Amino acid sequence: MDRAGAPDDTGCTILHVDMDAFYASVELRDRPDLADQPVIVGHTGGRGVVLSANYLARGFGVRSAMPVGRAARLCPRAVFIAPRHDLYAAVSREVMAIFRAITPAVEPLSLDEAFLDVSGALRRLGPPAAIGAQIRRQVSEQLAITCSVGVAPTKFVAKLASVHCKPDGLLVVPADGVLEFLHPLPVAALWGVGERTAAVLARLGLRTVADLAHAPVAALEPELGRAAAAHLSALAWGRDERAVVPRAREKSVGAEETFGTDIGDQEAIRRELLRLAGRTARSLRSSGLAARTITVKLRRSDFSTITRSRTLAEPTDVARTIYAVACDLHSSSGLRPGERLRLVGVRATGLTPAAGLGTQLRLGERPDAWRAAEGAMDKIAGRFGTGAVAPASLVDPAGPGAAAG
Ligand SMILES: [Mg+2]
Numbered sequence: 015m016d017r018a019g020a021p022d023d024t025g026c027t028i029l030h031v032d033m034d035a036f037y038a039s040v041e042l043r044d045r046p047d048l049a050d051q052p053v054i055v056g057h058t059g060g061r062g063v064v065l066s067a068n069y070l071a072r073g074f075g076v077r078s079a080m081p082v083g084r085a086a087r088l089c090p091r092a093v094f095i096a097p098r099h100d101l102y103a104a105v106s107r108e109v110m111a112i113f114r115a116i117t118p119a120v121e122p123l124s125l126d127e128a129f130l131d132v133s134g135a136l137r138r139l140g141p142p143a144a145i146g147a148q149i150r151r152q153v154s155e156q157l158a159i160t161c162s163v164g165v166a167p168t169k170f171v172a173k174l175a176s177v178h179c180k181p182d183g184l185l186v187v188p189a190d191g192v193l194e195f196l197h198p199l200p201v202a203a204l205w206g207v208g209e210r211t212a213a214v215l216a217r218l219g220l221r222t223v224a225d226l227a228h229a230p231v232a233a234l235e236p237e238l239g240r241a242a243a244a245h246l247s248a249l250a251w252g253r254d255e256r257a258v259v260p261r262a263r264e265k266s267v268g269a270e271e272t273f274g275t276d277i278g279d280q281e282a283i284r285r286e287l288l289r290l291a292g293r294t295a296r297s298l299r300s301s302g303l304a305a306r307t308i309t310v311k312l313r314r315s316d317f318s319t320i321t322r323s324r325t326l327a328e329p330t331d332v333a334r335t336i337y338a339v340a341c342d343l344h345s346s347s348g349l350r351p352g353e354r355l356r357l358v359g360v361r362a363t364g365l366t367p368a369a370g371l372g373t374q375l376r377l378g379e380r381p382d383a384w385r386a387a388e389g390a391m392d393k394i395a396g397r398f399g400t401g402a403v404a405p406a407s408l409v410d411p412a413g414p415g416a417a418a419g
Contacts, residue, residue: 028168031146041095162179166192169254200221270357287340307325
């Protein structure tokens with residue numbers, strides 16, 4: 015996109031990323047035949063409610079949390095699909111992994127949305143809007159679903175921005191455009207304004223965010239209480255001090271790669287495992303974590319998937335160790351030689367804080383040395399981008415088994 019014509023994203027370091035119609039979109043990957051039909055995910059019968067509806071179904075007025083009976087009356091042609099929660103959780107982990115490869119400052123709000131503070135990634139990845147575009151591209155290419163990204167100086171404006179550009183969009187609200195964006199919205203758009211608060215505000219004649227902004231806080235206090243009055247007034251002026259609070263909702267860290275064309279060559283697969291082990295170790299170290307269990311995921315051309323795990327004697331955040339285990343798991347996975355893969359993944363679980371780990375590792379000299387070396391490379395990568403550190407620098411001539419002990 016022409017940067018000259020793009021909105022100014024200076025200081026817009028908060029991203030809110032939200033998958034579009036998440037469950038329905040995940041189901042549609044397996045049912046391309048339904049792409050042109052209204053699709054609703056939810057248990058039919060009884061007291062089932064709509065968990066997710068694609069945009070065709072929403073066109074009929076179908077909404078999340080609506081009883082399925084009502085949804086069926088609104089949209090008789092809709093195809094109902096029973097939910098597969100394990101699948102959504104697995105895809106969610108992949109979504110969060112994409113986010114965490116961008117920055118460790120990821121605050122998940124649910125399975126399919128999160129805040130990201132990208133201020134630490136600007137040097138490496140470019141301005142916030144470019145990072146948002148990169149996330150959208152990766153989600154689409156790797157997971158075959160779409161998402162929407164709000165880019166703003168604060169959390170709540172970023173969240174409103176992603177709502178505004180749904181589905182499959184990206185919206186930058188420039189720092190000097192926040193009030194222009196915010197003020198025409200209904201008060202209910204503000205975070206924390208539910209039906210009851212909205213009713214109170216309506217009684218005071220306050221319908222838009224601009225109305226609320228211009229109301230004296232003293233006039234709001236008797237109705238809302240001091241804290242809420244001050245908070246809502248601040249929001250109405252675009253002020254929101256809340257920081258992105260990194261949380262590991264899923265207690266795992268990892269990376270995976272979907273290939274442009276499926277690969278069967280063992281060396282190529284090992285090279286990929288090396289790269290993914292490096293990425294996994296880097297995200298561990300950047301979160302100050304170490305992992306007790308390493309898992310590899312190997313997905314064949316026909317989408318059937320093998321996962322193999324091993325729990326280590328000592329937790330690690332060292333790429334060489336992770337790589338050695340991953341290679342071992344790969345060679346003992348039962349894949350036929352030359353069998354083609356469309357995706358390879360490495361995942362670390364059983365996470366513990368890495369603090370204090372150095373003392374344990376000092377007992378074995380080599381891992382400590384590697385740990386120091388890899389830590390130094392993190393610093394270089396942080397300054398010049400990960401491309402500055404060739405993954406080949408992790409390869410030991412002694413071979414992948416050397417670091418396993
Ligand atoms: Mg969503």
